[in-house]
Amino acid sequence: MLKKLLLGVLFLSTSISAQDYFLKKFHPFDANVPSPEEFLGYPIGERHTRHDLIVAYLTKLAEVSDRASIYEYGRTHEDRKLVILTISSPTNMSNLEGLKQQHLKFTDPSQTPTNYDEVPIFINLAYNVHGNEPSSSEAAMLAAYTMTASNNPEVLNYINNAVIFIDPTINPDGRDRHTQWANMYQGSPLVADPQDAEHNEYWPRGRTNHYWFDLNRDWLLGINPESRGKLTWYHEWYPNVVTDFHEMGTQSSYFFEPMKDNASLNPIMPKENYIDLNNLFGEYFSKALDSIGSFYFTKEVFDGTYPGYGSSYPDLQGALALLFEQASSRGHKQTTAFGEITFPFTIRNQYVSSIATVKAAVENKAMMRKYQQDFFKSALTNASKSRVQGYSFGDQYDQNRVKAFVDKLLLHKIDVYKSGNNFVVPTRQPQYRMVQTMFETYEKYRDSVYYDASAWSVANFYNMKYRPVTSLNLGEKVSSLEKLVTPVSLQKSDYAYIIDYDDYNAVAALNHLQSKGLVISSSFKPFTIKTKSGDKQFNYGALVIPVSLQKKDSNTVFKLLENAQKQFKIPVYAVNSGYSSHGIDLGSRYVSPLTKPKAAMIIGDGVRSYEAGEVWHLLDTRVHMPITKIPMRNLGRANLDEYNTLVMVSGNYDLPKEQFEKIKNWVSKGNTLITIGTASKWAIDKKMVKEKLTEKEEDSTKTAQRKPYVDAPENLGKKNVGGAIFKVDLDITHPLAFGYHDDAIPVYKNNSVWLAPSKNEYATVAKYSKDPHIDGFITAKNTEEKLKPSASLIVSKLGGGRVVLFADNPNFRGSWYGTNRLFLNALFLGDKIQIPE
Template sequence: MKKLTLLLLLVHFSHAQESVDLDYYLPQNVSYNPDIPVPRSVIGHEVGEWHVTHDRLIEYMKILSEASDRIAMEDRGTTYEGRPLPLLVITAPENHRNIENIRQQHIKLTESGGSDLNTDTMPTVVYQGFSIHGNEPSGSNAALIAAYYLAAGQGPEMDELLNNVVILFDPAMNPDGLQRFAHWANTNRSKNLNPDNNEREYHETWPGGRTNHYWFDMNRDWLPVQLPESRARIKSFHRWLPNILTDHHEMGTNTTFFFQPGEPARVHPLTPETNQELTREIAQFHVRALDDIGSLYFSEENYDDYFYGKGSTFPDINGGIGILFEQGSSRGHVQESDNGLLTFPFTIRNQFVTALSTLEAAKNMRKKLLDYQRDFYAKTRTEAARSKGSAIVFGNEKDAAKTYHLAEILKKHRIRIYDVAEDFTEKGKRYKKGFSYIVPRNQKNTKIIDAMFETRTEFADSLFYDISSWTFPLAFDMDYTEVNTSRAGSEITELQLPEGKVTKKSDYAYLFEWHEYYTPKALYRILQKGIRAKVSRSVFSVEDKEYDYGTIMIPVHNQDMNSDELHSFLLEVAEESHIDIHGVSTGYAAGTDLGSSQFGTLEMPKAAMLTGNGITPYDAGEVWHLLDQRYDIPLTKIDESYFNRVDLDKYNIFILTSSRGHLDSTIKIKLNNWVKNGGTLIACRNAISWLKSNELIKTEFRKTDIVAKGITYGEQRDFHGAQVTGGAIFKADIDRSHPINFGYKNNSISLFRNTNIFMEPDKQSYNNPIQYTDAPLVSGYISEENLEQLKGSVPFKIQRSGKGKIILFTDNTNFRAFWFGTNKLFMNAIYFHKFM
């Protein structure tokens, strides 16, 4: 028996060594134009023999576009690493000659004048996106074959397809991640392919190729649009409003192939039922395609259609159909799995045939999809018209830059926004011109407005594939409320960040409040220049202007610059950071004088962060992006592999983000000694649990063990899943006099939480500067048991250790680069830790 098993394995293994050619992938009932270059002629190998690198993938797309009159290639910018983000428009040559008119007619279909358009003669539009996660490469490798097929395929069926469909073809939605993973897989490939799961090829090093340059999951950025790759895609999406958008992914090696629809109970309520009906109809085309090649698959389980920040769900509030594909991953070239040897070519073929079945569905369901899109927007207009006169105002009277960035997102989604006609107060909050905007509800993209501004606490299901809430004004710490459109002034056509200025030259001191979003950037420039700066720990008034907690003061005398040089430099800082710096001629104040000990001297932050195995790349990437991109503050990223050789005394701040596995015990010893000698350690989310288990902190946690009662074996997965807090928004009261809350104007804040770590409050109230209220849930899902634990707990603590201290955040203050509202909490820990 053992000999037979070995023989069968060798037979399969031998088969896995064989290189496949295009015949393995392509339909054989189609002829191909010999003048169109095949992928191998450009990339240097058969598709699936090696992992295509991004540069070769794009080179092939360029050559195809030059060789075929069916393809036009657009330049949409570059990634953080400078890689191109092209889009191929693929359709019949006749359509290309009329492409702008086709696009305009397609958009007109979604507007009030589109009711008279004849959809019998209009092509559908399909956006096909591949490998938004770089280490899910079968999509982008399948894009090679799909592009060739669409360029070279000949015959009446191909002509019919191209005449009736416009294809927006995105061959690599994550160029930087794809390049990173291709390098890993190729450099570890053996001549004799080895399917052993323990083989190094299938265990890529940290951070892996899933993410982009700053380690973001870009399939969570369709709604926030914070990354260059996303901004290119969203611009293309709104320019065309595709009827179908496909998103090609991979999942665990022991799985098969998934296509939507997902879990029926996990569809966002804003998504029309017709959308799901059409998704099921499209699914039948995938069923036939996968049946024809004998591939196993599943649908309507595991995955959902809830969070609109994902590519497969974002189209659902834009009159389109989003389709998620998930292929069991070979994570290399061939790997053992529960379903036999899983080869890279096999995964590519499944992605390719479902790319074609999508186009077949788009062709056959053309009129139905176009009519649905027209009907979607007609119903949306009707709903919006009922809210005529209704609008949302949002703003922060102390922070124009943060308000600008929320408005910027709305503009990228083609939502009309207006200035306020004049300053006004509503429900106790002040809305100022230049610091506030008004969003009328009666407009085309009102569904996106609903998705971005709604709060929701009741759900049909207690399981979520991703976050359950993402209310944008709460994410930005904005005041917002419903108002009448009569409050609106002129429409904003060109958004501009506020112009910074120095109000007057001073020979005494300069002051700026800490409220504006870019004040951490300004302060770093000042300290980096060697200029002495102080922070006020009290409120005061000078020359008839009030200044809040956290105001920064720069004395003019005893600086390395003379008064003229200092004024000139601060003018640069103000303009670059979009803040106002006020010159004052006296230190005499109502409240605290400028020479008081209530002004503490600041030191320049020298920050380092642990990276590598055991650290969650997402959280670490969010910190890196915040400091590097937003605030121009250097951050030293130290890998755990050489951490013990690093002299930590160079740094006054060390950041330990969320961990996802084992951290070496020597890290504990070194960090503990560094803190005791005066360092400040900032620990976030479940890094706190690591500190607790290693006895570096004595913080008390509330128990989260929940005993199952009346739960069957078949229900246990749902039972445990319901206890996961996947991402929701909660209200906490804050003490604005505490340095961690400097720069906040309200007495409460909305926090994003996706952990079940509940810290007990301190018995001394002044040691609880941020504390969850007794009714903390604002939006999203949390189980009743966990909600009880959350009430009155604290998301922030400070523990002193020797000469240093450990700062604890249970929540993510920098979530996915769009949680602008709590970035200041994190920066306050960096700048003001010595005063806490």
């Protein structure tokens, strides 16, 4: 009945009737403020709205309404605007800065305001972090219009008692990718057949941003400009309530919180958040959705265990973060088991939930303010109860990697101090819970199935050497990244220069200098030599630039090295002699010239876009090196001889025999194939390499134990490794490990690819250690039978070339600075790997 009513309303010829499907409850509206339909020229839900039109409409509201102002908090990779429309009563808007200062007192544990009910509550309505979940951005325009134009007493009460921040599209690049697709294939009349092209996007689809990152996992990691801009804005305003609107499978209904129980044994967010507040707001949502006949569910599937969602990060900032999931029409109309679902219907549920959020927040504003105040005060109280007073960290060999980690801490407003050669993060600070998130690791959990990762101790992402301390020597507080990296000033040499390869940015410098035409060698053994800055010990992989062997004069070479040092802040040393005091000399056969990589990567249907995007992002934004992205559909006619390195990330490579042989023959000519995750499994399964997977034969005579059918999803789910951190033993003499000093490093595993150590004694670069667990959930059976016997990284000979097989993703979510080097070494040093027979 509801669906029939929907379609009848949707196709009424008068625009007022179509608009009233959403807005009839909140009449009268100010005629001077244009509705979305009047501005766009079509009813909301008739087509998908481009991001620039959404921004234009909100900008128009800010121009014509004294209730609104618009703020640009950033730009996407594709230079689309990221905006927030601030809405409140004209009186509140004229005193917004004053209200902000009153509001921020509740987030400062040193302040003790008690006027909880006198300050408007701050609400962030945030939409469309996944680009192909488009209903919420349309709802954002309706919510913005309602709050700026409605003169209904209910709405007037809301804007008097709240400051509402509408972020209409968190992921504009992904949204426009999907919008173009949905509108391009829209039929007239509409086609509801699920098999129609409109409902089935091509790879990489619109979910992700420009580099194919899932921005809903990026709040904690802050890799992309969309997230960094939002985090900067967030820590300026600290809203009390934050929404996170999504879509899910077409056959579902509607989800709102409370969520499934948090899987952590002792969640660091207060119980009041995920028990009391979620249930309180849930009553508002159920009542609102009941009133329009919508079905929904709660307490299933989704959990807030990972702290980097839009629906979990604000929970660690004293707010209540709220997840909504709407069954998607994946286009404009689609047939489901329950009838037809239309785009306007999906929008209405999101709009109704938006208004219900404002209602719940306003009616409980004193409680929400008191909760946020108590949250930050309890951070100090909780920290005081722990013996750990802080965490000390640093790495004497790699200042740029340390700088990147400090940048992450500062992004989250964590206090950091410089103490001697190390840094210290005290636990007793308002961001104590974020300190826990960065450093603490766990072994025990209350659940074994996760919606996302079960491990996120960010210090391990950076392979940061850290330790808890029970007494503090803070030193100077770090307020910026300036002067954190101070390489020795370069002096001119007519003989040679040496770049310390231990630094994270050394690879970017290597690529830069190779692109400028310099011949650069790598040292395959360590040495100690006198430089113009004094004696210096160099590790495996040190980059040697002999001046006399260049095609450029010594002044030009010096200028190129000087500019590279300034750009990348790398340690570069001048030497006048190739004679070393210890180890090899610069003319040794162990100092080998490097070939500039010409890299390609297979992309397209079947390839895991997340991993492909991580490779692309790493090379684009940190190494500044191009990589050719070859669509799977073009592989048959692609000339692989144009490249010396090919990357295959996880995916389903169901290649025709001739294409498989094409890759195999290309590797055999002396080239390097780099495989990650399931691509490594594919190479083994297809017998491209003579390696094996770790397998344990099951006893076929054993009778299966009978279990309740309803428990099947949980029992089967816990067999997977959803995301955990393990320790590997690394052969630091291997070219793939150049730049590392410690033979034990953390790696991230979120797959079930188990590589057996190679039978070649020199080919296993990294193997899981005897006591491998660092952080995250894994079953005891997987630990003993799969993890401990397996390798994380091996190299396998194939003719004159080699295949570098990663079991684990070294570039996970753009954040694993600690293992990026393994992947980059495969690119830049791969052809130097000689595998003894």
